[in-house]
Amino acid sequence: MLRNRKVIVTGAASGIGKEIVKKCLHEGASVIACDINEHYLRDLKQLMDDCNVLYTYQLDVSNYKEVSDFFVYVETEHPDVDSLVNNAGIYLAKNLLEYQEAEIDKVMDINIKGFIYFSQMFGKSLLENKRKGVIVNMSSVSAMEGSSDAIYGLSKAAILGLTKSSSMNFSPYIRVNAVAPTMVNTPMMDTIPDWRKEEYLNHQLIDTPIMPEDVADTVTFLLSDKSKHYTGATFDINNGAYLR
Numbered sequence: 001m002l003r004n005r006k007v008i009v010t011g012a013a014s015g016i017g018k019e020i021v022k023k024c025l026h027e028g029a030s031v032i033a034c035d036i037n038e039h040y041l042r043d044l045k046q047l048m049d050d051c052n053v054l055y056t057y058q059l060d061v062s063n064y065k066e067v068s069d070f071f072v073y074v075e076t077e078h079p080d081v082d083s084l085v086n087n088a089g090i091y092l093a094k095n096l097l098e099y100q101e102a103e104i105d106k107v108m109d110i111n112i113k114g115f116i117y118f119s120q121m122f123g124k125s126l127l128e129n130k131r132k133g134v135i136v137n138m139s140s141v142s143a144m145e146g147s148s149d150a151i152y153g154l155s156k157a158a159i160l161g162l163t164k165s166s167s168m169n170f171s172p173y174i175r176v177n178a179v180a181p182t183m184v185n186t187p188m189m190d191t192i193p194d195w196r197k198e199e200y201l202n203h204q205l206i207d208t209p210i211m212p213e214d215v216a217d218t219v220t221f222l223l224s225d226k227s228k229h230y231t232g233a234t235f236d237i238n239n240g241a242y243l244r
């Protein structure tokens with residue numbers, strides 16, 4: 001499904017991102033896996049048997065200079081890149097009343113600005129040469145239904161706005177879509193308060209737990225030509241919770 005494609009994945013070394021990397025490789029793509037955690041990136045490379053079409057790059061998505069340097073590397077070493085999965089994100093599991101100023105900045109910087117920097121630099125590099133491409137942005141059910149962590153929820157709602165606007169700005173060359181999963185079985189899920197987990201589960205019409213590889217299935221579909229008619233859209237992955 002992704003033969004001859006080259007995909008950048010952020011937050012690639014854990015949870016959902018890691019499964020997206022594995023699935024993209026399985027579908028025939030080359031992958032540039034970015035993450036802040038160098039140690040996890042090394043583990044990922046080993047896990048994939050030092051696969052020669054998996055490239056790893058350590059960076060902080062919220063650092064403009066580091067992201068700019070990354071795109072210089074991409075233009076030099078991987079000028080054929082055609083896809084971006086904006087996935088890196090953090091969840092602090094805090095009530096709005098508990099948030100310190102530095103924590104607010106941190107969530108906004110990673111969950112919003114990181115997506116903006118990558119979208120902008122990826123968009124520029126493709127549009128300059130009128131090349132076609134695809135972006136998939138990782139949002140969340142909390143963008144629509146609210147989150148018990150207000151700053152996280154608003155950051156994920158912002159990603160739906162970014163998705164719609166960049167699908168217009170990058171048209172007709174780059175398709176941009178978002179996915180909005182509910183609870184996915186990753187280290188991040190363990191930090192959601194128990195009462196909130198229960199609420200989410202009570203709303204689900206299907207009781208099969210959502211695994212990171214299930215999210216990766218939807219993401220690879222959106223990266224592929226099978227989704228060629230979709231742009232500016234949000235795909236819920238939520239077992240039928242919160243029908244809209």
Ligand SMILES: NC(=O)c1ccc[n+]([C@@H]2O[C@H](COP(=O)([O-])OP(=O)(O)OC[C@H]3O[C@@H](n4cnc5c(N)ncnc54)[C@H](O)[C@@H]3O)[C@@H](O)[C@H]2O)c1
Nearest residue numbers: 011014015016035036060061087088089140183184186188
């Ligand atoms: N797990 C869920 O229930 C769930 C539900 C909906 C949406 N999401 C979203 O899915 C995405 C992935 O979440 P996950 O559950 O796999 O989390 P995770 O914590 O398992 O993985 C996140 C990855 O992002 C990396 N990362 C964090 N800050 C970074 C930074 N500044 N620069 C580069 N990399 C950074 C981490 O090192 C880690 O490898 C996030 O955007 C999250 O908000 C998760």
